[in-house]
Amino acid sequence: MEIRGYPHRVEAGRRAHDPDAQRRLWAASERLTGVTFGV
Numbered sequence: 001m002e003i004r005g006y007p008h009r010v011e012a013g014r015r016a017h018d019p020d021a022q023r024r025l026w027a028a029s030e031r032l033t034g035v036t037f038g039v
Contacts, residue, residue, distance in 0.1 A: 002010050015021050030036050
């Protein structure tokens with residue numbers, strides 16, 4: 001989780017670059033919060 005030590009640049013994990021996972025996360029966030037935000 002990169003929560004200890006000095007700050008340094010890290011690469012995002014493989015799943016962070018998955019467009020389908022991004023869409024599912026966005027949809028779940030909107031559904032759970034009741035807030036929609038068009039991008």
